[in-house]
Amino acid sequence: MKLANRTILITGGGSGIGLALARALLARGNTVVVTGRNAAKLEQAQRDTPGLHTVVSDITNEEEIRSLLMRIEVEYGGLDLLVNNAAILNSYDFLGQEDHFSLLEQEVATNLLGTIKVTRLALPLVLKRPQAAIVTMSSAVAYVPAPSLPVYSATKAAVHSLSQSLRQQLAGTPVKVFEVAPPTVDTGLVKGMGGAKLSPDVVVREIVHALEHETYEVRVGQVKALSLANRLSPALGARLMARATASDHH
Ligand SMILES: NC(=O)c1ccc[n+]([C@@H]2O[C@H](COP(=O)([O-])OP(=O)(O)OC[C@H]3O[C@@H](n4cnc5c(N)ncnc54)[C@H](OP(=O)(O)O)[C@@H]3O)[C@@H](O)[C@H]2O)c1
Structure with a gap:
């Protein structure tokens, strides 16, 4: 896919990987609209990123999604590329407190139902x-769950499965379906976690390369080895994930 003169929507693009991707796509001469719930965060992103368009819009709210898309159609004349990037992450201990359900429901409502x-x-x-x-955007934890992130991991496994179904349903249409699975990346989402973190720019380079070369399942960095190891031996996959998340501080 040629990545110039396109109209692109990145949900949750006011920070992290989404914002880094927005900047790379703007530099290539595209129209880029990013969304999020926090207006102040989007204003800051806009101030720091000349040419960026921002809309406050929550992906768990159907009316807000509809009005966002109507605005994109009216103001920008259509949409070439949707990047489902917005997500939240909570750790959860099944042996810990019970009163965590509203956070977990929000996680499923955002990462899975919102997408x-x-x-x-x-x-x-x-x-x-x-x-x-x-x-x-899925994740390494779509292939091998991080035990401290059971609900987040389950939503990302679901998003992986969903991308496979969608790709098959849309075969024969002009819409190509891509899934990007990064390992831990240095963004606010994982600020409480230790261990090695990839720069968002590395993930962005892989996304742009995959779009240009039509690589539909993008396993970034160590996720290539992780998914292969897991296919050969799920026990080995689990050990590698345990090692990668051993120094988590939550
Ligand atoms: N960082 C990692 O280690 C890592 C690894 C693998 C995959 N990923 C995936 O990469 C994607 C981007 O994450 P990131 O690391 O760049 O984290 P991030 O900086 O926290 O970005 C997530 C964005 O989603 C937005 N968001 C959350 N809920 C939303 C909602 N209901 N409606 C609209 N926007 C919402 C947030 O903005 P507001 O709070 O303003 O809404 C935030 O800007 C996510 O799908 C994540 O699961 C991240």
């Missing part, structure tokens, strides 16, 4: 384009 709703509601727009794509 499904934005994808479904954006489809009529991307299907109008001769060449379009949907990119969804």
